[in-house]
Amino acid sequence: MNSTTAMDLSNILSLDWKGKYFYVDLFPLMGSPYPMLLIFISYLIFVLFIGPMWMKNRPPYNLLEVLRLYNAFQVCACTFIVVRAHLVHHYSFFTFSKCVLSPKPVGPNDVLSVTQIAFHIDTYLFMHLRLLELIETIFFVLRKKFNQVSALHMYHHISTITLCWIFLKYRGGRMEIFIAVLNSYVHIIMYAYYFVSSFKRYRIITDKIKPFITIMQIVQLNFILVQCVAILLCEESFINYILVGNFVINIVLFTHFFVKAYMCKRKIRVPVDSNGNIEGFKKNAILNVHGIKSEC
Template sequence: MAMLVDIVNFLGKSPPDPVRLPLLSSHKPVLMILATYLVFVKLVGPKLMENRKPFDLRGVIKVYNIMQILYNVAMFVFATHFMLGPGAFNFRCIKNLPPDHSYKTWERWLTYSYFFNKLLDLLETVFFVLRKKDRQISFLHVFHHMYMLYFSFMYLYYYGYGGHGFLMCFFNVIVHIMMYTYYYQSSLNKDVKGDLWWKKYITVVQLIQFGIILGHSIYTLQQPDCPSARFSAICAGGISIVFIILFSNFYYHAYIKSQKPVKKVD
């Protein structure tokens, strides 16, 4: 009951930061982007490609992967510097910097850079559609992309820039560096059949990421003098449990069940 009250109170409050960066003034722009994305990848895109040959996007995808690697590495470097330097994070209770803090602009744009990257991530599914890689467009893939973008918006709109969610995003950036490095390396080995040997470890790292986020969220909720991060910790911990289940199920079916020998029927 207390959790429900927290959610209602949280959703009913006004944005805490008066600075509204692009696409963060209301729900409408982000919801329109997500609706367009879903309609294209599930209905319009497959219909358009039904009687067409897959597009050869190898050059475009290489550039996209390199851009994502550099973007995420830059976020990782600046976020690490910010958390250990001017942000002076107390990892027991991570709070947003006050509006008049000399590094508040840093905090705003670093947090926004993560949100913007979730927009760029949607292009990955568009490439799948245009290349007719329908097997890649799973429920987990689409749900993950849509959730990450909308939850990032919700966090920035209702909670503000920085704070507890900033650390949670930090781990996701590490996963993205690894993931897009894999994609780029795969594009260089197009003549090699099958996946690269370390593909499954991306899912392992993702599961570790969600485990760390869940653990830190529980730790934050145990701090009696940290009410500012309570709702963020509840949301981050709750969705981590969902993703642990979904990614564990994916790992089992992709890398464990598929490796089991099929019993012959006499």
């Protein structure tokens, strides 16, 4: 374990929770992990226990207009992040061959860089935008869409917010903003899709597009993983190992979801002969969209 890795681990496990930048520690929710931890615990208790119990004998809420407003807001907010990245950061963080290392810690007596402060503000806004996404799970519960409250859904949201918090407090490197910008591009398309699909007259189109939204997310995660590996090669640290591992887990979970959701179909009954077979398929075989036997 090198000195950078040991220092990162020491900072995370330290109980004084002093971050790398004194002014970031003054931001709401950034002084210590306890407020964020309380949010996560409250979130999980509601979506897994209190919410389902509350909705057990109640009809699902009609949140159509609320969801449309929410999706429109997310499109606008993500667009703001992307445009701001163009204007302020000039995409100097899109690099895989040249290392842009994390800056040194900044104390109260140090000269502050306007660009670095802008980076922290943008990362902080991005973190809160991802934090707002927790409300999506609450919408699922209130609409009694309990099948959508999956381990993938909850892990993805909580891990993304957690990594934003850790990087904002302990790292602050410019290479990491690539992740936020690429993620915002994908979310612009994703939430625009959700907005359009809320209108029934467009369902025939959006239903065909739906699998490609997940494919886009998986491709995005692979691009981010490459950037994370580049960051790790530039600067080996405990936090960067966590970053790489997290996106590997996300890729596995999203790929597993895609296979189950779009490559495997429901069991269907097929005509059988006296031996219980038809053209090599067993009775009640599972067929995918191409008519090929699937073991999903």
